[in-house]
Amino acid sequence: MEQVVANGIYLGSQYAMIALGLTLIFALMNVLNFAHGQMYVIGGFVTYTFYGQFQMPFLLALLMSCLTLTVLGALIEKFLFGPVIRRSAREESTMLLAAGIAFLLDAIILLVFGEKQRGVPKIVDGVFNWDFRIIMPYDRILICALAILSIVAFITFMQFSRTGRALRALAQDRDAAQLMGVNVNRYSMIGFALGAMLAxxxxxxxxxxxxxxxxxxxxxxxxxxxxxxxxxxxVISGAIVGGFILGMLEAVGLAVLSQYGDITYLVIFVALMIFLTIRPQGLMGKPWG
Amino acid sequence: MSRAAIYRLLAVAVFLVAIFWFIPFLIDVTGRWNFYYTLTSVALLSVASAGVWLTFYIGRINIGQGAFALIGAYVSAILVTKAGISFWYSLPLAGLFAGLVAVLIGLPILRLKGVYFAMITLVLTEVVRLAALALPITNGAKGIVSIPLPSELSVFDITIIPDFSTIENPKLAFYYTACALMVICFAAMYRIVNSRLGQLCRSMQQNEELAASVGVNIAYLRVIVFAISSFLGGVGGAMFGAIAQSVYPSSFVVKDSIDFMLNCFLGGLGYVFGPMLGTLTLYFGWDLLFELGKYQLLVYSSVLILLILVLPNGLLSIRLNRFRRLRS
Structure with a gap:
């Protein structure tokens, strides 16, 4: 039982971070970023290159990942999403663009990093063992702590910094934010870069x-x-809650349903369908229309 | 008969002659038999894409067609191999089953709009793949293999479609079948779009609340349209399974669902024949780029992104703009 909860928190902390970036981009520009998973993979490969291959400190490699994705995200927004959003007759065109970018990033990953599975040496050794009730390697605990720390830092940034306030205003109402003197184009780019950075x-x-x-x-x-x-x-809080719920469901599913084969996600999806009939906008989302 | 109607009939006649006589003739002369497989795929994929296009028509972004194609392929394969039913009966049954699933799933999820609907249909594709892996009847990751070729279809002892395994060239037979399916599908689509149902769909696309307020039963309508869409996906998938003579959980994956959506976008969402053109362009574009080896995906995606930058409203919008300019 304790083990399942610990696994759930560990999975949830990572999932919440992935969802945060996606939901940020969605809130700011109403774009469903298909390429989010690919951005995540690029982040992984950059850290692998700097930490695994060049033997640099882990934190520096992590910083390089963030930096690469920030620049990439900014460029994608500036040269691809920005112009298309301004020009196309239907907002769905951005989805075609997002799918195209997902393919493009896949192609770039294939050419630059190859198709092999890559791993890096452990950052810390050893396994935490609490009376055989919770067993978890130290590196997982560290990663989990770092992830939660990043989420807290991100929320603090969104709540209290000037940029964060501008981004929240933009998410609430684009036109009103513009009338209040927020540079919409600039902050769209910053927001997209921030979402990519989280991935x-x-x-x-x-x-x-x-x-x-x-x-x-x-x-x-x-x-x-x-x-x-x-x-x-x-909704920022929604992404965090959603991430932790999915992480917990997955941990529970793996523990309980494993005897029936790989049906965890099937069950989660059916549950989600029932949930969405009752509450189509999700837990924290605002109802529309 | 007005002049426009005559032109339209002529265009249809030319198109029919082209696909049923001219293209087989050309392939026969040049001897490039592998083209049959490509064109058959295009025809079937465009049938499935037409379904996606129809959901676009009521203002929903559908990225779940891969799920229904997979369902259709499995239903047909199971009916043929386990129940011993003729393929020609299993084809509509596969479509109907996909449609039924669409009604069940559609009732809750069609309440979602825009990006939300897109997300859940995308997830649906993945879930059907997982279900195919987990359920016992689908034979898991091994899939269903060595499905027999379609057998004879006869009514009152008159052979309508001969047994495919006795034909000397099943490729050509599949090509004709797929083209016939495509023609029927797009004729039906054209009819739907220009009927009362089509007009109701257009009203939904523009403003669902307004349509509901003037008495359009939108809840009923969107489920019907989603079921038709999935029917087409199921039929397309079942036919694909028959050609490949095998079905795996990975036969239709998320990438295929996204491709179906891209076909519609690329062809243009405002035109019934958009999905056909989009499928042709994307499929042939991908095949032509095969020579580039590992740069295939890079060039393909770059061209795709360039296309959306230059023509955000689809390929067919070029032709239309020129027409308008000529007229004015």
Missing amino acids: GLVGGLLVTITGVNLGMGGPTSIKAFLMVMIGGAG
């Missing part, structure tokens, strides 16, 4: 445990969509 950060954190490979992008995006739907799209 890169969690990719860099997780490469130490699960490793990284080319095929992880799509499934990661799908999990992120699930979390966002549970919590409510475009």
Whole structure:
């Protein structure tokens, strides 16, 4: 029991970070970022390159992951999403663009990093063992703590910094924010870069445990969509709650349902369908229409 | 008959002659038999894409067509291999089953709109794949293999479709079948769009609340449209399974669902024949780029992104703009 809860918290902390980036981008620009999983994979590969190959300190490698994804996110917003949002007749065009970008990033990952599964040496050794009730390697605990720390830092940033306030205003009402003197184009770019950075950060954190490979992008995006739907799209708290709920459900499912085969996600999806009939906007989302 | 109607009939006649006579003739002359497989795939994928297009028509972004194609493929395969039913009966049954699933799933999820609906349909694709892996009847990851070729279809002892295993060239037979399916599908689509149902759909696309307020039963309508859409997906998938003679959980994955959506976008969402053109362009584009080896995906995605930057409203919007300019 304790083990399942610990696993759930560990999974949930990572999932919440992935969902945070996705929901931030969605809240700011109403764009469903299909490429989010691919950004996560790039973050993993950058950390692998700097930490695993060049033997640099882990934190520096993590910083490089964040930096790469920030720049990448800013460029994507500036040259791809920005112009398309301004010009196209239907807002769905951004989805086509997002899918195209997901393919493009996949191609870039394939060319730059190859298709092999990559792993890095452990950052800390040893296993935490509490009377055989909770057994968890120290590196997982460290990653979990780092993830929760990043989430707290992110929320603090959104709540109290000038940029965070501008971003929240933008998410609430784009036109009103513009009338109040928020530079909409600039803050859209910053927001997108921030969302991409979160994906890169969690990719860099997780490469130490699960490793990284080319095929992880799509499934990661799908999990992120699930979390966002549970919590409510475009709401920061919703993403965090959704992430932790999915992490917990997965941990419980793996513990309870494993005897019936790999049906955890099937059960989660059916549960989600029932949940959505009662509450289509998710837990924290605002009802529309 | 007005001049426009005559032109339209002529265009349809030319198109029919082209796909049923000219293309087989060309392939026969040049000897490039592998083209049949490509064109058959295009025809079937465009049927499934037409379904996606129909859900777009009521203002929903559907990225779940892969799920229904997979369901259709499995239903047909199971009916043929385990129940021994003729493929030609299993084809509509596969479509109907996919439609039934769509009604059940659609009732709750069609209440969602925009990005929310897109997300849940995307997840649906993944879930159906997982279900195919987990359920005993689908044979898990091993899939259902060595499905027999479609057998004879006869009514009152008159053979309508001969047994495919006795034909000397099943590729050509599959090509004709797929093209016939495509023609029927798009004729039906054209009919739907230009009927009362089509007009109701357009009213939903523009403003659901307004449509509901003037008495359109939107809850009923969107489930019907989603069921038709999934029916097409199921039929397309079942036919695909028959051609490949095998079905695996990975036969239709998230990438396929996204491709179906891209086909519609690329062709243009405002035009019934958009999905056909989009499928042709994307499928052939991907095949042509095969020569580039590992740069295939890079070039393909770059071209895709460029296309959306230059033509945000689809390929068919070019032609229309020119027409308007000529007229004015």
